[in-house]
Amino acid sequence: MRKMTNLLCFSPVAALMFTPLFAPALGARSEPPIFTNPADIDRAVQQFTGANIGQVGGARTPTDRRLRLAYCDGPLMTSWHGRAGQTVRVECPEVNGWRIFVSTRPQPAAQTAQRIVRRGDPITVAVRGRGFSVQQSGEALDSGAIGDWIAVRTARKREPIQARIERPGFAIIPAS
Secondary structure (H helix, E strand, O other), X not given: OOOOOOOOOOOHHHHHHHHHHHOHHHOOOOOOOOEOOHHHHHHHHHHHHOOOOOOOOOEOOOOOOOOOOEOOOOOOEEEEEOOOOOEEEEEOOOOOOOEEEEEEOOOOHHHHOXXXXXXXXXXXXXXXXXXXXXXXXXXXXXXXXXXXXXXXXXXXXXXXXXXXXXXXXXXXXXXX
């Protein structure tokens, strides 16, 4: 009886059978991702809120890395969900897209009651939408606390616009 010293067979037929297993190592084209990377969701929420994960106004925690949402080819859309401004809706706008809700870290109760913007204060107003963000300076026409909607006059518009206070000296107009 012949003793087998090598388990691998190096015939052309055997090489064809094993090609799919080694194709990525051989420089073949990689397939598009199957799932959306949870870090992309974290970045979208951070860009929308202007605060890092764990900070006041930012996501409470990172998106669970075990989450398996279908890959979204276009940019993720973000908007506020609910009236309190404590939840961000993140969605994939594609035909068979998905939608999740990310909880944000609210202001402490003692700070939310305080008027952090006073009438006449200079304020930066940001308009954030799908894939863009534009900022300009203005003047607060009302006093308000975090989460309040106030009238703001910008240098470019004579008519006041409504913006939601995010933090001292900063208000946002979500564009969805």
